[in-house]
Amino acid sequence: MDSNxxxxxxxxxxxxxxxxxxxxxxxVVKNDPTLMFTNAGMNQFKDIFLGNAPRKYPRVADxxxxxxxxxxxxDLEEVGHDTYHHxxxxxxxxxxxxxxxxxxxxxxxxxxxxxxxxLDKSRMYATVFEGSxxxxxxxxxxxxxxxxxxxxxxHIIRGNKKDNFWEMxxxxxxxxxxxxxFDLRDADEVAKTPGRDMVxxxxxxxxxIWNLVFMQFNRKANGSLEPLPAKNVDTGMGFERLCMILQGxxxxxxxxxxxxxxxxIAALSGKEYGKDEKCDxxxxxxxxxxxxxxxxxxxxxxxxxxxxGYVIRRILRRAVRYGYTYLGFTExxxxxxxxxxxxxxxxxxPELVAxxxxxxxxxxxxETSFLRTLATGINLLxxxxxxxxxxxxxxxxxxxxxxxxxxxxxxxxxxxxxxGVEVDIEEFEKELxxxxxxxxxxxxxxxxxxQEVMPITESTFIGYDTLTADVRIARYRRVKSKNIVTxxxxxxxxPFYGNSGGxxxxxxxxxxxxxxxxxxxxxxxxxxxxxxxxxxxxxxxAEFRAVVNADARTKAANNHTATHLVDYALRTVLGTHVxxxxxxxxxxxxxxxxxxxxxxxxxxxxxxxxxxxxxxRENHPLKENREATMVEAEAAGAxxxxxxxxxxxxxxxxxxxxxxLCGGTHAxxxxxxxxxxxxxxxxxxxxxxxxxxxxGEAAENMVYTAQDMISSLEQLVxxxxxxxxxxxxxxxxxxxxxxxxxxxxxxxxSLAKTLAENTPLRSGVTLITHTAHHTPEVMKxxxxxxxxxxxxxxxxxxxxxxxxxxLNIMLTDNIVxxxxxxxxVVREAxxxxxxxxxxxxxxxxxxxxxxxxxxxxxxxxxxLIMAKVIK
Ligand code: ATP
Ligand code: MG
Numbered sequence: 001m002d003s004n005x006x007x008x009x010x011x012x013x014x015x016x017x018x019x020x021x022x023x024x025x026x027x028v029v030k031n032d033p034t035l036m037f038t039n040a041g042m043n044q045f046k047d048i049f050l051g052n053a054p055r056k057y058p059r060v061a062d063x064x065x066x067x068x069x070x071x072x073x074x075d076l077e078e079v080g081h082d083t084y085h086h087x088x089x090x091x092x093x094x095x096x097x098x099x100x101x102x103x104x105x106x107x108x109x110x111x112x113x114x115x116x117x118x119l120d121k122s123r124m125y126a127t128v129f130e131g132s133x134x135x136x137x138x139x140x141x142x143x144x145x146x147x148x149x150x151x152x153x154x155h156i157i158r159g160n161k162k163d164n165f166w167e168m169x170x171x172x173x174x175x176x177x178x179x180x181x182f183d184l185r186d187a188d189e190v191a192k193t194p195g196r197d198m199v200x201x202x203x204x205x206x207x208x209i210w211n212l213v214f215m216q217f218n219r220k221a222n223g224s225l226e227p228l229p230a231k232n233v234d235t236g237m238g239f240e241r242l243c244m245i246l247q248g249x250x251x252x253x254x255x256x257x258x259x260x261x262x263x264x265i266a267a268l269s270g271k272e273y274g275k276d277e278k279c280d281x282x283x284x285x286x287x288x289x290x291x292x293x294x295x296x297x298x299x300x301x302x303x304x305x306x307x308x309g310y311v312i313r314r315i316l317r318r319a320v321r322y323g324y325t326y327l328g329f330t331e332x333x334x335x336x337x338x339x340x341x342x343x344x345x346x347x348x349x350p351e352l353v354a355x356x357x358x359x360x361x362x363x364x365x366x367e368t369s370f371l372r373t374l375a376t377g378i379n380l381l382x383x384x385x386x387x388x389x390x391x392x393x394x395x396x397x398x399x400x401x402x403x404x405x406x407x408x409x410x411x412x413x414x415x416x417x418x419x420g421v422e423v424d425i426e427e428f429e430k431e432l433x434x435x436x437x438x439x440x441x442x443x444x445x446x447x448x449x450x451q452e453v454m455p456i457t458e459s460t461f462i463g464y465d466t467l468t469a470d471v472r473i474a475r476y477r478r479v480k481s482k483n484i485v486t487x488x489x490x491x492x493x494x495p496f497y498g499n500s501g502g503x504x505x506x507x508x509x510x511x512x513x514x515x516x517x518x519x520x521x522x523x524x525x526x527x528x529x530x531x532x533x534x535x536x537x538x539x540x541x542a543e544f545r546a547v548v549n550a551d552a553r554t555k556a557a558n559n560h561t562a563t564h565l566v567d568y569a570l571r572t573v574l575g576t577h578v579x580x581x582x583x584x585x586x587x588x589x590x591x592x593x594x595x596x597x598x599x600x601x602x603x604x605x606x607x608x609x610x611x612x613x614x615x616x617r618e619n620h621p622l623k624e625n626r627e628a629t630m631v632e633a634e635a636a637g638a639x640x641x642x643x644x645x646x647x648x649x650x651x652x653x654x655x656x657x658x659x660x661l662c663g664g665t666h667a668x669x670x671x672x673x674x675x676x677x678x679x680x681x682x683x684x685x686x687x688x689x690x691x692x693x694x695x696g697e698a699a700e701n702m703v704y705t706a707q708d709m710i711s712s713l714e715q716l717v718x719x720x721x722x723x724x725x726x727x728x729x730x731x732x733x734x735x736x737x738x739x740x741x742x743x744x745x746x747x748x749x750s751l752a753k754t755l756a757e758n759t760p761l762r763s764g765v766t767l768i769t770h771t772a773h774h775t776p777e778v779m780k781x782x783x784x785x786x787x788x789x790x791x792x793x794x795x796x797x798x799x800x801x802x803x804x805x806x807l808n809i810m811l812t813d814n815i816v817x818x819x820x821x822x823x824x825v826v827r828e829a830x831x832x833x834x835x836x837x838x839x840x841x842x843x844x845x846x847x848x849x850x851x852x853x854x855x856x857x858x859x860x861x862x863x864l865i866m867a868k869v870i871k
Contacts, residue, residue, distance in 0.1 A: 001117075003243045003257050007063055007348070010092045010237075013112050014061035017104075019094055024349075026643040027065040027088065028301040028308060031500055031524050034169050036308040037067040037296075041093030042168065042215075042234045044645065047527045048097055049173040049215055051229045054457055056648065058099035063239060064091045065295055065349075070311050072169050080285030080322070083204050083251035087315060088292035090239035098230030102178075105212050105233045106146040109180060113210075114150075117246055121150075123183045125199050127157045129164040129176035135225055137165075143178045143214070154196055163200050166213040166234075171221055171447075173228060177213040181206060182245055205250055210237035221449045253284050261287040264340050269327040282326035289319035290337050291345075297359045298351040300581060300643030302685050303366050313366065320370050321408055332367035335360045351642045357577075358595050358687050365686030370406070377407035378415065385421050395427020402428075403435065446480040453540050456492050459529050463495035463506070464626070464665060467548040471510065473540045486520075489531040495548050496531055498524030502583035503560055503664040506553055510544040512537065519546075553665065554672075555587035555696065561622075561655060561667040562612065562676050562695045563590050567639065568658040569611040570594060570691075573604055580641055581688050585664070589679070589694040596689045600681050605691075612676045619671035620656030628652045633661055675699040748778055752785035763870050765815070766790045769862050771798040771854055776806070783810035783843065794869070796861045798854035805833045805851040809861060811842045820868045829861040 001009070011021050025044035029035045035043065041064040047053035067088050068075045078085040096105070113119045126147045131139035139158070147156045158164075159179070167174035183195035184205040198206035215232040217225040240252040247255050253262060265283045266273050273283055293303075296312045303313035316334070323329040338360045346353040384397045393416055401407040413423050456474040471491040479486050489510075496519060499505035505522030510531075521532045537544070563585055570578045574596055582593040600608075625632070627649050633640070638652050639660045646661065653662040655670050667673060677699040679692045694702060710722060717725035759766050768786065772779075779799050786795050787810055795810040807830055809822040816822075822844035826837050835848025848857075 001243075001246045003239075003255060004348070006117075006243050006246055007090070007092070007239060009116055010112070011061060011063070013116055014059075014094045014108075017059070017094075017108060019059040019061040020057040022060050022062045024062060024064045024090075025645050026299045027067050027295050028299040028643055030645075032526055034172075036070055036311065038064060039066055039068050039071070039073045040064070040168065041066070041091045041236050042095070042173075042213075045095060045097075045234075046168070046173065049228060049232055049234075050218065050526070051457065053527050055097040057097075059094070059096055061094040062092075063348075064093060066091045067292055067296070069292070069315060072167075076315070076318070079288050080281045083253060083284070084207050084238075084241055084244070086240060086252070086288050086291075088288070088295055092237040092239050092242070094233070094235050096233040098232060101231050101233060102143050102212075102214055103146055105214070105235065106143065106178065107149075109210060109212060109235070110150045113180070117242070119182065119245065123195065124151065125155045125157060125181040125183070125195060126151055127159040127164055127179045127181070127199065129178070130158040130160055132161050132165065135161075135165075137176065137217075137225070140164075140176050140178070140214075143176070147178070154194075157196065157199055159200065166211065166215075167219055171219050171449075173215050173232075174217050174219050174225075175213055175215040175232075177211050179208045179212070180210040181208050184245065184250055207241060208238075209241050209245065210235065221447060253287065258284075258287045260340055260344055261290060261337055264337055265327070265333075268333055268336065269323075269329060271327055278326050282322035285322040286319045286327075286334065286337070289315050290334055290341055293319070293334070293363060294338055294341055294352060294359050295349070297362055298349070298355040298642060300641065302362055302581070302688060304685070316363065316366050317370050317406060318408075320367055321374070321411060324371065324374055325411060325414065330371065332364045332371070334367055335364035338363065355642060358579075361597065361687040362685060373406055374411075377401055377405045377411075380405065381407070381412060381415055385416060385419050388421055391421075393421055393423045395424040395429070395431055398423050398425075398428045399431035399435075402432075448478045450475045450477045450490075451540075454492065456490075458527075459490050460493045461495075461497065461529060462493050463497050463548065463553075464624075466495050467508075467550050467553060469493065469495045469546050471544050471546045473537070473544070476536060476540060478536075485534075487533045487536045488523075489519075489533060490528055491531065491544075491546065494529050494531070495546055496522040496529060497548075497553070497556075497665050498522045498529040500524040501662065501664050502563075502585050503556060504584070504586035506548045506556075508546070508548040510537075510546045512539070512542040512544050514538065514542070552587040554667075556585060557665045558667050558673045558695050559587070559590040560585045560662075560664045561670060562616075562673050562693065563592055564653065564655060564658045564660050564662070564666075565612045565615050565670065565673075565676070566590075566592050566608065566691060566693065567594070567660065568615070569608040570596075572611060573607045574600065580639070589692060589698060591690060591692050593684055593688055593690045595687055597687050599683070600689060600691075605678055605681055608691075609676060609678050615656055615658075616670045616673045616676060618656060619669050621669045622666050623654040624666075625652040675703075677702050744778060744781070748781040748785050752782055752789055756786060756789040763866070765792045765794050765866075765869055767794045767796075767862065767866075769794075769796045769858055771800065771858065773800055775801055779806070779808055783808055786810060787812060787842075794862070794865050796858050796865070798858040800851055800854060803851065805835070805848050805854045805857075807833065807835075807837070807846045807848070807854070807857050807861065809839075809844050809865075811865070813842060815865070815869060816841045818869050818871075820865050825861050825864045828864060829857045832857040832860055 015021055025038055027038050029038055048055045069087050075085040076087060079087050114121055128143045129140040131137055144156060164177055166177040181199045195206055213234040215234045216228055218228055220226055240257050243255040243257055244252045249255055262273050262283050265286055271279050273280060293312060293316050301308050301312055303309055303316055319334055323333055342352045342356045380401060384393055398409060398412050401412055402409050409428060416423050452475045453473050462469060471494060474490045474492050476487055476489045479488055496506040507519055509516055509518050515537060517533050517535060517537055519531045519533055523530045563583055567580055579595045581595055584591040633650050633652055636652055636659055650661050651663055653660050653666060674696040676695050677693060682690050684690045713722045714720055719725035755768050759768050783795060786793055792814055793812040794815055797808045799806045799808055807826055809826050811820060811822055821841045823838045826844040826846045830837055830846035830848055832853040833848025834850040835846050837846025839845055
């Protein structure tokens with residue numbers, strides 16, 4: 001069964017069991033501070049489990065793109081070394097929200113595996129939760145009994161909390177689970193050790209394929225469990241592992257999911273897969289990471305220096321490094337694998353097809369720059385190895401290479417070992433730990449549990465239509481971050497816009513009869529709108545008047561509308577390949593990132609600015625549809641973003657020719673924006689450009705600033721024709737400079753002549769030594785002029801210019817031949833002026849801080865030189 005059929009069979013099976021088939025959520029998570037990437041199928045349903053959002057369907061199934069490279073689930077170090085953990089993988093899942101429970105979950109899993117996929121029953125094992133006294137949860141007898149219908153008792157295994165109690169994170173939904181394991185080993189091995197003893201022992205051929213989680217608790221911040229409002233089912237099956245079993249392979253990488261890529265890597269590197277373990281690991285790493293990187297970029301997460309972007313950058317670098325070290329790639333190669341991946345997976349994941357060009361460009365640029373880093377790092381490492389002179393490389397040095405140059409520790413070790421040197425890993429680990437502590441402390445947050453004041457299922461945003469409302473606090477909690485305590489408040493409904501979709505959240509206040517509390521920011525987290533206050537109201541149950549800061553909101557709304565117009569204008573001026581790659585809109589201004597493959601020229605920018613201002617003058621009114629379906633949105637030609645998670649109902653925002661899907665707040669008509677001015681255009685990564693701009697009053701002020709500058713210039717040049725006047729000044733300046741240069745040359749010439757002719761010989765040497773007050777240019781020219789004129793020259797001049805002493809030495813070659821090194825001399829003599837310097841054997845200079853020592857320094861230099869010359 002090829003992998004596409006395997007996936008389809010799963011979805012068809014659950015569709016027949018009345019499940020709604022939903023699309024995969026983006027792999028990159030926005031609006032959830034506890035999670036950077038989707039790490040399980042259930043993430044996108046977290047709100048429903050927590051009771052923050054209503055369920056849309058009682059039963060759902062899908063395939064979800066997951067990435068396990070950070071946080072609680074991190075498999076990165078295993079990937080490539082083993083054959084069944086990936087960074088990015090597909091998780092097939094089915095869900096029930098308060099509908100069916102353990103019985104159906106187990107029966108259907110069995111039916112699918114044995115009747116549709118026809119897996120060998122004798123090779124299957126199930127685990128059930130043994131219970132936990134600590135948590136007060138009993139042995140899962142129920143699940144055990146259902147399994148007993150299908151499996152002999154010696155194929156049902158009791159598992160502990162680590163394996164059989166699934167938790168999404170430190171807090172949140174959780175529950176006992178029942179895993180299905182499969183034994184792939186050859187018959188003779190099975191005969192030696194029964195599979196039962198191999199389950200959960202980390203054997204690569206006795207592996208977990210499916211986890212059925214019976215989600216019924218919420219883990220609170222103090223560690224205790226609280227029953228969820230409804231009993232739910234959440235299952236996850238590793239798609240690539242399933243394919244391996246169904247295709248009779250022993251490694252995920254031998255399936256049709258990875259083989260095409262591996263063949264291409266083999267062809268590009270000229271190495272064969274399956275011949276050498278190290279090369280095999282490298283090929284697996286690259287084949288795996290290619291998917292993780294490509295899918296993240298398609299989801300809008302580009303490699304970057306911090307947070308999620310940094311995680312992606314590190315995955316990419318890991319792949320480059322394995323290719324470089326074990327497969328001999330010294331030029332970008334991962335970018336060449338994208339095309340094949342897109343052909344293979346683009347059918348199921350159309351975002352790959354749409355973004356192929358960008359993915360290739362971004363990867364190529366990252367590879368190029370990291371390959372350069374690797375080369376630099378290797379040079380540095382050579383230096384460190386030499387310095388260590390066959391003792392150990394210190395952990396500190398290794399850490400600097402790692403931290404500052406992105407040079408991986410295992411590579412440091414490898415190269416060091418090749419040269420017979422060890423690395424002090426213990427010390428390195430210590431340094432790493434210290435750094436981790438530091439960043440953990442910087443980021444540490446203490447979040448208390450929510451305190452419920454009144455129950456709500458949803459907190460609606462009513463701020464499209466009003467900036468004030470009577471509200472009640474539904475729940476609140478205390479958050480301590482870097483020793484600052486704030487309170488997060490959720491209202492029953494709110495006019496405050498929560499930070500999302502690039503628009504900064506509102507500020508304002510809430511007021512009851514007794515008190516007034518400032519709202520310093522508004523965030524959006526897992527569908528909840530969270531208002532941040534420095535203090536908690538004395539009586540949280542009171543009724544409050546909520547008031548949004550209208551000035552800031554209006555400016556942010558105008559900037560948001562301007563952003564849509566910019567998007568439209570860019571697509572008109574540059575072409576429809578332009579796609580939004582991020583934006584930031586607030587009261588102060590706007591920032592818009594977009595895909596485009598060269599610098600936007602000044603003319604193009606001007607054209608964009610003109611078009612936006614024209615649309616502003618045309619005063620297009622806001623037309624919106626808050627309850628559109630995706631089909632309607634597509635029909636309206638609305639611009640949608642990749643990697644954005646849209647609900648079933650979307651909001652269409654239209655201004656004249658611009659139509660976008662958007663949840664932000666907007667001007668009631670484009671005329672409100674007033675004026676639009678671009679501040680800058682720059683590159684933020686390969687193929688992605690950024691425009692920063694301002695509107696309204698800020699744009700007006702920009703014009704004033706420019707006008708003021710022109711007025712100042714007019715006054716300065718006493719001429720209303722500023723440009724012509726300055727042109728003249730520049731011209732004048734050029735000719736004056738030339739004249740000065742000529743005069744200097746003459747002066748130096750005559751000075752050199754006088755010195756050369758009037759200095760008596762000493763021991764056959766023209767010894768020119770004195771202190772002077774020349775500019776540095778004259779000093780240098782003089783030295784070279786003397787060298788031209790004098791037969792045997794020793795020039796030592798102590799020069800004092802603008803209070804700064806310098807020592808200048810010039811020698812003819814016949815003096816150097818006596819064994820004199822001007823560089824060495826200058827270094828020694830410069831100590832007397834508290835300075836340092838250097839140069840060549842015949843010409844050297846040094847600067848210092850002590851003018852009083854200048855004469856002594858000159859004398860010292862003369863003494864050192866003459867000692868060699870006379871000898
Ligand atoms: P394992 O113990 O093998 O790491 P897990 O307990 O971490 O698995 P779950 O969190 O229960 O796995 O995820 C559900 C299913 O997803 C697993 O049964 C497995 O088939 C699959 N899976 C988990 N992690 C990976 C991974 N890194 N790569 C591929 N498939 C995975
Ligand atoms: Mg795991």
